Amino acid sequence: MSQLSQKHLLGIKDITRKDIELIFETAASFKEVINRPIKKVPSLRDITIANIFFENSTRTKLSFELAEKRLSADIINFSSSGSSVKKGETLLDTVNNILAMKVDMVVMRHSSPGAPHFLAKHIDATIVNAGDGTHEHPTQALLDTFSIHQKYGSLEGLKVAIIGDILHSRVAISNILALKLLGAEVMVCGPNTLLPKYIGSLGVKVELDVKSALQWCDIANVLRIQLERQQIKYFPSLREYSLYYGINKRLLEEVDKEITIMHPGPINRGVELNSDVADSNHSIILEQVENGVAVRMAVLYLLAGRH
Ligand code: CP
DSSP states (O other): OOOOSOSSBOOGGGOOHHHHHHHHHHHHHHHHHHTSSSOOOOTTTTOEEEEEESSOOSHHHHHHHHHHHHTTOEEEEEESTTSGGGGTOOHHHHHHHHHTTTOOEEEEEESSTTHHHHHHHHOSSEEEEEEETTTBOHHHHHHHHHHHHHHHSOOTTOEEEEESOOTTOHHHHHHHHHHHHTTOEEEEESOGGGSOTTGGGGTOEEESOHHHHHHHOSEEEEOOOOGGGOSSOSSSOHHHHHHHHOBOHHHHHHHTSOOEEEOOSOOOBTTTBOHHHHTSTTBOHHHHHHHHHHHHHHHHHHHHHHO
16 A cells, blocks of 8 residues: 555645645545445544544534544544643643543644644654644645645646735645645735745745735635734734725626635635625635545545554
């Protein structure tokens, strides 16, 4: 069996184009499986997976859980609210207690950048990063690029604009790394205050005007304003942000070209994206969610093969 180059999936930074191609190939097979009347395979029957979420999640948590169930893994779910973390237990103690129950793989979301990397140094189980603070969200980038691959057949030479709050976005960083590995051209667009100073060093174009970004791109991946990570004001008001950076039907008609609209969710409707675009046939947002299950099945299956 072909294998991934890494024991863990901590970030796109650590994997190769070959790894991504293997994940896509495997995900395409699993996509067929989950569209059959019997959606389950016995591939991970002997594997126990702990999903440990120290930060809120809807899509990622449900998607991993469904992927694990479709692969017949045994699973346990942990969320920090209602746990002994509230009594002062450390991350390492919490995870070691979970691992003492003979867990093979850990899927972890944490608000601190580097938390899954820290764990990977201290425990034997395979770790999958389900989002660490503002750092990386590798499975989101894999499902986003897989969705583009499914629609266009290849990412080579495609122009992708990532629009919104780049400064606080782990999705942006992981997407930039994955898109560039696969040969796409990448632009980031947002107000100057929401673009990190180092962003040019990642080899992306930078654009402040959303209409120019839309005129340039084939695909726009629109990101949410992450108010929960903002300690200071980066723009005067959400209304003003929406006026200058919100994507609506009128703006797309002015640009007058075929653009695919993506969003990792959750959407703040009426802020970064209007319903007349989010729910239109330009949008592949729900395909992204569907593909997320197949991609996460592929990641878990391939990592378990190394286990
Ligand atoms: N896209 C994403 O990570 O969504 P959740 O925060 O709901 O998991």
